[in-house]
Amino acid sequence: MTDRKTPRAIRMAQPLARDVAEEIAKLHGVCIRPVALRRLDMTTGKSEVVDVPCGSPLESKCPPCAKRNRQLRMAQCREGWHLDEEPIITPDEPTDGQRWLVEFRADMQAKRDEEAKAGGDTSDLDAVLTGLDIEINEAGMRGNVVGRTSSKRVRSTKRRQDAPDLPKRKMASTTLGRTFEAADGRTYRPSLFVTLTLPSYGKVLNGAPIDPDAYDYVRAARDALHFSKLVDRFVQNLRRVAGYDVQYFATVEPQKRLAPHLHMAIRGTSPRAEMKQIAAATYHQVWWPQADEARFEGEHLPVWNDGTGYADPDTGEVLPTWDEALDQLGDEPMHMIRFGDQVDVKGVLAGSPDADQCIRYLSKYLTKSLGETLDGQAQREHAARFVDALRYEPCSPTCPNWLRYGVQPKNAKPGMVPGCCRSKAHKPEHLGYAGRRVLVSRKWSNKTLAEHKQDRRTWVLEALGQADEPTAPHRYVWQPVRPGDPDVAPIGVRLLRSIAERQRWRAHLRRLEELSANPQAA
Structure with a gap:
């Protein structure tokens, strides 16, 4: 008997035209989720709808934008790693608008006093002054005119007795590392590639615990939540010991066991033994209320009372506020996080194959979320247990999970429920790490990521023979487009337009390459 497909089956097997358009867009590097914005030209009065790339760094959302972001990060890492001249960062001159804002704030401050x-x-x-401070930052000024306005709790900075001491060298006002001269007279300026990991929480095999019941999920979850603070402490200690303003480019990635670890490109070099000593001496103490024993759970939860906050549902006793809970802390922190014994330190020379390999390794997982690296049923079950351990761990002073342990979160408000925190630290794809995936020091490449993006744009426009003329800073006004706007074409049409434009660019670039290779062809 011949197996013949019905017309319906044949039709259902055909690919969707929209899906084909998306695949072609990916091949041509076109954003598949463009954001439609209305651009109003204040000089000519012309209004038009412009497609702006979504800019997602994740491949699962938009592969072209993720690839472009990864390439920008690789360029940023490469340009700053082996600088041989000090980066010069000169603040811009204040504009008339910025001066007016500060003068107006001075008047309001005088009235307040x-x-x-x-x-x-x-x-x-006070509300007006707070709004002015926000407006000052939005106008392109950093910091606060009056400095810190809120009191900050200060704890002793004395090092723990169980942590080794570190030497402290006199700081030199430089960001460049030492140079070394070889026997042949050549001068080298080496840098470092460092990998730091967290300690063991139990034996693992192929990324999953051998004995899940013996694995310390609570400690693993808390270490992931506070990993970014530990990295900050490491940088502080590194600069004290190195004796100069160390610059770095680092990325945070998940190990196969799902614990975050750090890859760091460091400008300049230090002895390997010293780097390992710094990692061993680095720790971070979390001075929060205890969160080991739950007081309220299930349906037995604190109730909200206007004016007083959350209270015990049985006795009516008001729970201590965040500040009151901090006042009752003892001599031991809620949690202390340290690096593990595994510290890898590698010397790298500029322009060497090792440098290129390290740069690729630094950016290897930037297009994937922390939870996208799962492989196999055992690892997925391990991730599920890890996320379950994170569910009721407080991630910040404002986390609703504090209610479970009898403490009102900072800035408490009605409707808070333990286990329902919206912070990205509790989302499965982040695995407890809520910090930035890419960490770049201010004087790394002497450019922001936006400036690296502008360099790329300028190169393309020059290659296409189009001048990137500077425009007045307030010439264009950008506005979001409302759903159903008749000026916005269907997404399929917008994708096709972008594909056609990208094809024209590439044809022009190929023609220019042919002319440069064979000038007589012109």
């Missing part, structure tokens, strides 16, 4: 001396209510003026 007069009102305070007279014993009046300053709440309205």
